Amino acid sequence: MSELFSFSLRDMSTLGLALRQCGGGVDSMEEVSQALVDCLALNLGVSQDHSSVCEWVQFWKTHLYGDLTPELQRALESQELGAGRGGVSTLTLRSNTPCLLLLSSTQRLGNGGKKAIALHPDSASASPWFILLEEAQLPRHLFLGSEITESHALSPQYNPVFQLGQDSLKAIASAGCSGGKMLDVQTLNVQTIVGLWGVLPSGSCFVTLLGLRNTLAGEMLELFRPLALNIKVAILPFDRGTVFQTTESEDLFDFKSLATGGRRQLITRLRSQVNTLTELLDISEQATLEQSDRLEQTIKVLQNTLNQLQATQAQLIHTEKMSSLGQLVSGIAHEINNSVGFIYSNLPYVNQYLQDLLQLVNDYHTAFPTATPDIQDYIHEIDLDYLKEDCPQVLASMRQGTERIHRIVQSLRNFSRLDEAEQKAVDIHQGLESTLVILQNRLEQHNIEIIRHYGELPWVECHPGQLNQVFMNLLNNAIDAIAQAQPNHPTLEITTEFTPQRKVLIAITDNGLGIPSTLQNQIFDPFFTTKPIGQGTGMGLFISYQIIVEKHQGQLIFNSKPGHGTTFSILLPVPNKTVISNQ
Template structure:
């Protein structure tokens, strides 16, 4: 018990110490000093007040007195006692009524109340205990009994308060540990984010290297192919003019290859090949812009243009699938200023949110196809909003809303969707990091807000708010 005693002693508001002359808990080395305690004595009999007062003052307690329940309540509000000795039977407001009022008040509920009574009727004592009394002392008073009962209750109260302080200390430690755990999780997310971005950059760099060289050959050679074909066509036309009556073999071969169709279609073929080559070049340019391989710092960007670039990258996912028609994208862009932000990170957050919307529509198409009364739709809204805080300071935000008419999110799940590693997908098909990373980017990196409004079967709306300065507007 000594170890526990030492710990309790370190949280001692009452100057508890080791003393042979002080009252102690049985089996413990903790003693109380009566000088540190205020006791309120309430009795309508002046002789009883005098007698109790002498006993307490001789023992070293500080005392205060009241001869009625009302005056006692006033005294308690002025100076809260550590213990109350309360007469059971008093006019106007008896001890039971005062005890009931005190126990109903959270401020005074913990004050131990010992009833003073001349009655030994069990019914009266039961009523007293039911109202919140901790003990009783019968009249006539015996000094040893009075002091022992008071000391026991004060020691018990001290022990309870000290244990409460220890519990509070442990709770604070638990809160600190939880905060540390959250910091570790956030650090882990950052590490995973950095690793994913590093892997993405390497992948894009490799793709760019592998595709750019062949695309340069293709794009450059298409012009030569066009000129060569035109030269060959001119030669064929010259032969037709020079020899208007070809041999039967030439006529037959001309019909087999459908020369007239080739002449008509070659320009379409050339245009489609050029368009395809330009499309590939455009996609590579978008990928390079998106990844910002050499730009880890803050920079100015156009959010509307960034969203368009992302939609271009996600175009394949938006097309018709086995279970659903193509996803309609409705763009309601407002007039936005260019903002200074971590553009690459913010792009990834928007990709994550749009991917989630697409996956929600896919899930609904597979599991609740009959519920698609309207085509699968994603609506993207951007705008500028201004707000005033409690100090009337104005803040500007870029508002981005990404809404889908997918399967929605159940209310009990919504508080968890931004938690790291939380996912409703089957094992192996989701990391549970997409929304957590988006939250990290929007809230932590950009000091913005990311929230969700959703209802099962009705869809989900993700709301992003990115603050920006007046200088951008």
């Protein structure tokens, strides 16, 4: 729990339980106060470096002057006492004078290191808020924002948490309350002080001060409320004597004046109160933990829903882009196919015309073997024999080029059927080959050999454009994996088979890097990618999985060995009525 501002309700409940248990196994108020300080320091991240948000923790409690050690009494007598709220400039220290004593701190207190502040008698029943205000001689509204009376100190509606901001701390320092007095606000980088306080049955007040680097928001302060109550429970068994007198007769007792039996009764009553309060806190904390678990579960559900919505939105955008691209490609392919069709259809006639012209030249050469000097010079200039030999080869190359353009256009038209909403029976091999034609440039760039193990397959009822999209994603990923691994003999195997379970199997195997075992559980997650920024969206495999599993009720699985390659397998169900075609 090193980061205070990331505390959850469960963290605060756990810390409250730890604070309440600090009262066990100790024998004095000083020991339990040090245990409380250590517990808070451990859980709130107090450290010697500047990375923590809580710089120090202090525990203060009111005691009677007569109960203090002689060293502390002499230290109080030597202090210069300021004017109090009643306007008294001097204060006579008596045995029943209440004093505020620093019992423990994260900065260990050596012999004589404790700090004590004598309080005015008319501070009876005052909360540590008023103690701070009086010692600093500051107006109340500086802390509270409005006027408040002492009756709030013992009211059931009182707030057991207060926070002093940087402006208030500067005012305290300027009033002479830093250093040897109440707060050393100039130590380290303290921007705000949070106090957890309460009033004990004896009338004593306690306050635990947290020196923080930042100001806490209101909702975080609300989480601190139970901590003050848990601190009170921990120190209740060690509360002794009357410090402040109250008007209620039932609270007027002097622990020292009680007989042995009365003391036992008092201790029994206090322990009973502690046990009752402990049980109430146990029930409250258990309910808090259960509600916290439900809240965290709800947050997880909402986060999953948000992720699904984001993934669905990304998929819809991607599908719309692909649909628009399919329409565009289909239109361009149609125009290219028309133009290439004119060229391709005229090549046989051009070839025939050329053969006729060459035959005519041969006939002229036979009929007139001796040509004029000008004609002889031109024959040598154009190298007539080479033209006769090369022209048929040029036409053959043009025919091959137009045939390749025709195949690419046909593949684009097959691949671009992304806007077809209805399922239709298609040839899986045709979709694979169309995709390979489109990727031919990348395959040649990396010298990848395609090894085909095609079996006899039935035509499959599917969304052909979406299925081609899956082939494109898987083959592109395989090429990327091979390009990164750079094996000696890069190969990409495509296997198709009609299984006895009447499923069409399409397996794509590469000899690339493989998928690290630590990432194999994430590859189908939306937005997950191992590619550099700008080279991968993390949606390819996620969308492929959606298309195969949700759209076609099939399976998309993989088997990968890091350093040895990966195989992605698609299994598509085939209805019983389908008959295998001869291919």
